Amino acid sequence: MCDSVCMPTRTASSSAKPSTAKSRTASSRTTSPSTTGTSPIPMRALLAGARRLQPDLLALARTLVLAESPSDDKAAVDRCGALVAAHARSLGGRVRLHRQRAHGHLLEIRFGDPRATSRTLILGHLDTVWPLGTLPAMPCRIDAERFRGPGSLDMKTGVAMAFTALRMLQEAALLTRSCGHQVILLLVSDEEIGSPVSRALTESLARESSAVLVLEPAQGLALKTARKGTGNFRIHVTGRAAHSGVDFASGRSAIRELARLVERVSDWTDPSRGITVNVGIIHGGSRSNIIADHAWAEVDLRIARRADGPRLERRFLSLRPTPLGRDCAVTVTGGINRPPMERTRGTVQLFRLAQRLAAQLDWPLDEAATGGASDGNFTSALGIATLDGLGPVGHGAHAPTESVLLDSIAPRTALLAGLLAARIG
Numbered sequence: 001m002c003d004s005v006c007m008p009t010r011t012a013s014s015s016a017k018p019s020t021a022k023s024r025t026a027s028s029r030t031t032s033p034s035t036t037g038t039s040p041i042p043m044r045a046l047l048a049g050a051r052r053l054q055p056d057l058l059a060l061a062r063t064l065v066l067a068e069s070p071s072d073d074k075a076a077v078d079r080c081g082a083l084v085a086a087h088a089r090s091l092g093g094r095v096r097l098h099r100q101r102a103h104g105h106l107l108e109i110r111f112g113d114p115r116a117t118s119r120t121l122i123l124g125h126l127d128t129v130w131p132l133g134t135l136p137a138m139p140c141r142i143d144a145e146r147f148r149g150p151g152s153l154d155m156k157t158g159v160a161m162a163f164t165a166l167r168m169l170q171e172a173a174l175l176t177r178s179c180g181h182q183v184i185l186l187l188v189s190d191e192e193i194g195s196p197v198s199r200a201l202t203e204s205l206a207r208e209s210s211a212v213l214v215l216e217p218a219q220g221l222a223l224k225t226a227r228k229g230t231g232n233f234r235i236h237v238t239g240r241a242a243h244s245g246v247d248f249a250s251g252r253s254a255i256r257e258l259a260r261l262v263e264r265v266s267d268w269t270d271p272s273r274g275i276t277v278n279v280g281i282i283h284g285g286s287r288s289n290i291i292a293d294h295a296w297a298e299v300d301l302r303i304a305r306r307a308d309g310p311r312l313e314r315r316f317l318s319l320r321p322t323p324l325g326r327d328c329a330v331t332v333t334g335g336i337n338r339p340p341m342e343r344t345r346g347t348v349q350l351f352r353l354a355q356r357l358a359a360q361l362d363w364p365l366d367e368a369a370t371g372g373a374s375d376g377n378f379t380s381a382l383g384i385a386t387l388d389g390l391g392p393v394g395h396g397a398h399a400p401t402e403s404v405l406l407d408s409i410a411p412r413t414a415l416l417a418g419l420l421a422a423r424i425g
């Protein structure tokens, strides 16, 4: 209904018409990632609009949380995706389904001017880390301060915020079929497992765009302008089995050699360069009276600088037995999965724009770096300005306490809308 969403427009005195929006765009659009335009973005009006729409936003977020969608359950992710696609169509979004066999379908949704070459990509994911049947133990509910449930923070509320921001811009006649700008909302199904099937699409849509906004939750209260890159490796050691009492000397313990290698790779941690190596899983042997003929470990590598990726990857893949374990065989598989999101100039420009918009709401917005990775890592590594952490504030992502702070939703939805309005020009 119009009365629930009557957004003031960029022109202060009257409602904007598409033709007005178009002429404004023609005069002020630029390819800079941080287009600011000449007229101020009405952040207070956007905030008022977001507050009015918050009940609808929460209803959508609740619908999405109730549609549980673990990454490894294609049918479940597709059920959630179907709800999202229907909602997108109801807002006039042009939905394209990228069908997948083993994972959930990917949703590419376009809003705005279909012929515009000036584009902004909004990145989100529909999958969660929570298995089907989590809801009874972790119910979806809203209390005085928080919205709770599996995937509430990471990132179903963020997805609902994006739709709400787009709706506000449409209703203010800023985002129209002739506005000279196109917003692409990409919602993937596999982010929580490293984006094996969506990465190529994310990268190709990012290449079409001059800025990427990522709906991952905030870091504390801050936006994310840098993220570490990630690598995963599996170290497998083969030794020689023998009876530990009868024939000890002829055995070659794979466990002992793996222990040496664990020490070796763990020493590659270098906090001064933002490098961490964590051996997170270790397995080996079969019985305590058998010298272990096999052992393996899984390792998580984090890097802050892109240049460290190939060097460390080579180091892992060329691991050899230590002198004391030279009779064992060592094989290593894996590699760098996500390159780091470095704090590039384009990203800083986008952040400064966000900061100026937030300042209109007397909101001192900070930036932060995080060790966690997102799909923003892929787009940033392509050299495209990427601003992350635009979702809600909350805590307990991937934990039973997962929840969103209700107070954070409207200001951050207004910020998202403001950023898009500035991009539209």
Ligand SMILES: [Zn+2]
Pocket (backbone or CB within 6 Å): 125, 154, 155, 191, 216, 217
């Ligand atoms: Zn996430």
